[in-house]
Amino acid sequence: MQDRETDGHRARKRFGQNFLSDPNIIRKIVDAIRPQPGELLVEIGPGLGAMTAPLIERLGHLHVVEIDRDLIARLHERYTPEQITVHAGDALKFDFSSLTAMPDGSPSADREPALRIVGNLPYNISTPILFHLADFADQVKDMTFMLQKEVVMRMVAEPGTEEYGRLSVMLQYRFRMGRMFDVPPGAFRPAPKVMSSIVRMAPLPKDQLGAKDSVLFGQIVTAAFGQRRKTLKNTLRSFMTDSDFEALGIDAGLRGERLSLEQFVAIANHCSARAQN
Missing domain, CATH: 3.40.50.150 (Vaccinia Virus protein VP39)
Known part of the structure; x- marks a missing residue:
């Protein structure tokens, strides 16, 4: 029918x-x-x-x-x-x-x-x-x-x-x-x-987006959530050192889901600025 x-x-x-x-x-x-x-x-x-x-x-x-x-x-x-x-x-x-x-x-x-x-x-x-x-x-x-x-x-x-x-x-x-x-x-x-x-x-x-390098921003976000049980210290190992986390005031022992959008932008811009120096 x-x-x-x-x-x-x-x-x-x-x-x-x-x-x-x-x-x-x-x-x-x-x-x-x-x-x-x-x-x-x-x-x-x-x-x-x-x-x-x-x-x-x-x-x-x-x-x-x-x-x-x-x-x-x-x-x-x-x-x-x-x-x-x-x-x-x-x-x-x-x-x-x-x-x-x-x-x-x-x-x-x-x-x-x-x-x-x-x-x-x-x-x-x-x-x-x-x-x-x-x-x-x-x-x-x-x-x-x-x-x-x-x-x-x-x-x-x-x-x-x-x-x-x-x-x-x-x-x-x-x-x-x-x-x-x-x-x-x-x-x-x-x-x-x-x-x-x-x-x-x-x-x-x-002008409200914030990230200086949108590709790098995307790579960092992807890495942070790639292994949800691991901390930022591990997932962002190829992007951030302990001193980088300290400079931004971000606890490397946190997992990606604890970071705000603004913190992800800050990490991306920090990495971008460091690469240009």
Whole structure:
């Protein structure tokens, strides 16, 4: 028997497909996004179009990134080119900056960030997608996603909590994070085994980022959480000496999850300055 809520489409595990079907939740999410006519907005993984239709209704035109060929065909059948632009392919490989390029293909560096990104992100690859999207923060106004609640809790976690880790530090360094509300499993078809949450990410101005060398900052954060049970003295052995920790007033006997974002920035800048001397 065909399931009306999935319109006969069988959810594919390899794409992490769980289709949003609760009209009240859909309305609540779209209201939270607050799309305005004429805005440049791209939806990642539109699926069966639960959010696509109301977004197009408010925007006029919507960009979507979809990997499933069957769903791409459905989108082309349902919407006109004036309503939707379908970018067929993997969101993990998609160049989101291409949407904000000038007509001649050059980047729009002198303009205010205009791109808005939304989506029910595939839970099986949510972390890689988030890091991929962070690379385009300069072109983005904001991002609103539905993710597994456990992932969202890690994204907004504070130092000293069990959820706090590399994902927390790296995203909070680049974005103002806000957990909005939860979405129960029953809002999907098929229903996942986990609770979901809506999170909003707004890129911070570059002059607020703090780290003189963002690559080094990322390397230090990755090392600090690479072996969570080990202390900073061990995990940052290749970056910091005992005297370096003393100079910064940071206890080398702590573990990475005890450090604040500001302390990670201080370590990175200390290492950067020392390398230049």
